[in-house]
Amino acid sequence: MSSIVGYARVSTREQNPAAQEADLRAAGATRVFVDHGESSRITERQAWLACLDYLRAGDTLVIRALDRIAGTEQIAIELIRDLGRQGIRLRSLTEPFLDVDTSTPMGEAIVGIMAVLAQLRVATIRENTRRGLAHARAEGRVGGRPSVMTVERTAAAVRMRRDGKSVAHIARVLGVGASSVSRALVKAEGPAATPG
Structure with a gap:
């Protein structure tokens, strides 16, 4: 019998994954795996490995967004291919195009496009930050928080x-x-x- 399995991740131990867990349970997840303080660029996350071990053919993996499971385009594409080969469906709550059958060529193509767009968004943010800091330096200011040392x-x-x-x-x-x-x-x- 197939089941809906959720996976949540927060980047730091101070962050609370409760909202993610609630969203995943509301989407029908009967079991939710949670990683705390782990980067999505690391594939050897403890709860993530347990989640992959738990999933079976016919199951649906529900995530809040693709960046919860994959921090780079390459990781995302490899992961989606692996899930598809195992007959596991991937569903993102915030990216409707990811509610596809990842075992089909069309599903893999759609997810690949989404991964590229997510990577582009990250690269754009980094570039904008770099430009902002360069502009601040050119005006004699330094980016970041002001020093407590007045x-x-x-x-x-x-x-x-x-x-x-x-x-x-x-x-x-x-x-x-x-x-x-x-x-x-x-x-x-x-x-x-x-x-x-």
């Missing part, structure tokens, strides 16, 4: 360091991380400012 904190850190205080002590007094203090001291006074 001008005032840096000046205080420099004074305390000259008074012989340790980086750990300075960090506690300023209420920031030691690595932030170290970076600020190196920027202000050079590498010799931080040993000890």
Whole structure:
């Protein structure tokens, strides 16, 4: 008897997969496998391997999106071919074109196109980020979060360091991380400012 099997994945251990699991169960999944803190570029994920072992011919694998199971176009295409050869249907909740019989040439072609589009989206995001950072640098700005080490904190850190205080002590007094203090001291006074 065929069954609907769900697979969910979150990239970090801090993320909660509950919403993914709920969506998969609402789609009829009677069993859901979940990986925590795993990249979709890694094929040896514990829950993913257990899911593949559990699936049988005639089953349907339900995912929220293709990026939950495959982080690259190559991984996606290889995976879809493997599922098709085993007679397993693939269904994505957010990509309607992936609700196809992956064991047929048309199903494999559609999923291959979707994988290419997903990879293109990732590449576009990366390129836009790279351009944005280059533009910020050209205007004298640095991308990323602003440092917790304000001008005032840096000046205080420099004074305390000259008074012989340790980086750990300075960090506690300023209420920031030691690595932030170290970076600020190196920027202000050079590498010799931080040993000890």
